[in-house]
Structures are given as C-alpha cells and as structure tokens.
Amino acid sequence: MPHPRGQTRRGRTEVPAERPPTRIGFLLIPDFAMIAYGCAMEPFRAANDLAGTTLYQWVHVSPDGGPVRASNGVSILADHGASQSLAQPGSLEVVFVCAGGNPAAFEDPATLAWLRAEAARGTRIGGISGGSYVLARAGLLAGYRCTAHWDYIPAMAERFPRLHLTRSLYEIDRDRCTSAGGTAALDMMLALIEAAQGRALAHAVAEWFLHTRPRAGGEPQRMSLRERYDTSHPDLLAVLDQMERSLEAPLPREDLARHAGISVRQLERLFRSHLGRTIGTHYLGLRLDHARRLLRQTPLSVLDTAMACGFVSAAHFSRSYTARFGRSPRQDRGRPTAGRPTG
Structure with missing residues (x-):
C-alpha cells in the first residue's frame, strides 16, 4: 500500500536529521486569549507526535511565576517567572508572548526587562495577538515588520507611530515573528515548522487539525466589507x-455621495434599505468605536481622542460616547475589555 509522501512506513512524517529539541517559552500575560495560545502551542505538540520524536520542548512563563488566568477563566500553571532567573542564558531559543484583553494596561518592568535580555541573547521573540503590543512596549519591534489583532492596530499605530505595522495574519521578519492571534497563530506556527522541519511535517500537522488550507502571512485578517455588511451593492461598498x-x-454626506457617483438622497436610501440606519448614524458609530479602542489602549487624553476621531468639541464627544456605551469617556479610560472576543 503506498504511503503519503514524506511519511515512513510507520505513518510517521520524515524530518531532517536528528538534532536537539527546540526550546520554546510561552510567556502568558493575564487575560490572554485561550484560542490564540492553543493555536500557538498545539502545533508543536502535534509535530512531536507525528514525527515520533521530540522536536520541540516548551515551558510556561508568567510575570510572577504564579498561575495565569486566561480571558475565559481557565488558569495555566507557570514553570517559571519572568522576574526570576529562568535558567542559564540561551536555554530558550524562542519566546512567544501571549496576551489579550487590554495589553496596554500591562505594567511590569521586570517582565519587559526579561524580554529585552532574551532578545539580546539572540532568542527569537514572537508576539501572539496582544503580545505584539507588549513587545512594542519593550522596544523589541523597532525596525521589524509586525502585526497584531486588528482591534489593537489603531491604538498601536497611535502610540508607536514609527512601527512598521501591517494588517497581515502574521509576519516573520528575521528573529521576530508576530501573529494577529486567534487561528492566525496556527498559520504562523505551521510556517515556522515548515522552515525548520520541512513541508511534509507542516502539512501533516495542518491536516491533523483539519486545517486544510494553511494561509499565507499576507492574507487579510478581517472579512471583506461585502461579507461584513452582507451586501454586494458597489456604491454602498465604496x-x-x-x-x-x-x-x-x-467626510460630509455630499462628498461621500460624489465619491460613489450618486446623489445624497440615493445614498441615504441605500443605507436605510441595506443597513437599516442613516449615513450619519453609521459614521458616528464607526468613529465612537474607534474612540473606545484609543481610550482603552493608549494614553491619549479624552480631548486628543475626540480630535483623533473627528470631533471638534469635547462636550459633543462625551455626550455621544455616553449615549452609545452608557459610560463616559473618562469612566472608560483604561477599562479592561472584559467580554470582548479579542483573540
């Protein structure tokens, strides 16, 4: 009976000549997203099983050495604390920072210093979802292409304007690798496994997780506007x-209508019939959602946030914000993003 290409007669996937296992550290930041962590860690376990040998070993690190609670309430025990002496220098070859919720609120100088020390030793450093924000705080993404979950990107762009920040699923740039989180972490790990162990093993891992089409790093994170709004009308999409x-x-309604090549009345009808709301209501909602991200994830003042979202009056901004969210901008500043599905 023929065997799948790249597999031995025992069903194990062939890998390059034996070498010491790659040592990986998963730094878990409180409120990390479990799905992103699982998609980052499980491919390495599967690679070991499918190869029939230990290609990868891993440890869990927390800021203080204690258990770390994920956003879904599950806690994971840490093997070490970042503020403690982890082991001899060079014991880890890769460190992935897993964070979710509101990573802008994470304040732990010892953890950031540990990350900088690992990077200085030549350790490959990665960020998963909000982990990219933590790496930016540590100054470890300067000069590298990087990405993060789309919910964090506006705030990161405001706070770190010199970052080469993309909206890709993942970015692998020399000794930095960042993922948008969620299932994108699985795609990035498959790419790393392929680079180290070969395509056959990476494809076997993908199939093991029923991931029949591993995605390229440059693919978009979000659905298209057509899918997001469930409409195919070209003028409305434009x-x-x-x-x-x-x-x-x-932009004023007149400019928006001119951009689409229709009248304001026609455009208003399109919004009501396809989205069930007016042009102004929809536009205001977009701006207020953007404002909420900036308030929670950046140090911008309420006035600066208002201006960054197109409000000329702080009072108007505050009234509109409170009407939409039931909390004032000042009450929402730095508030954890509990209940949000950020990956």
Missing part, C-alpha cells in the same frame, strides 16, 4: 470603505 478610511476627518 462609501463604507471611504468612511473607514476617514475617521479622523469625517
């Missing part, structure tokens, strides 16, 4: 795209 690109300087 205007929705223009709105999302113009949050800081909102």
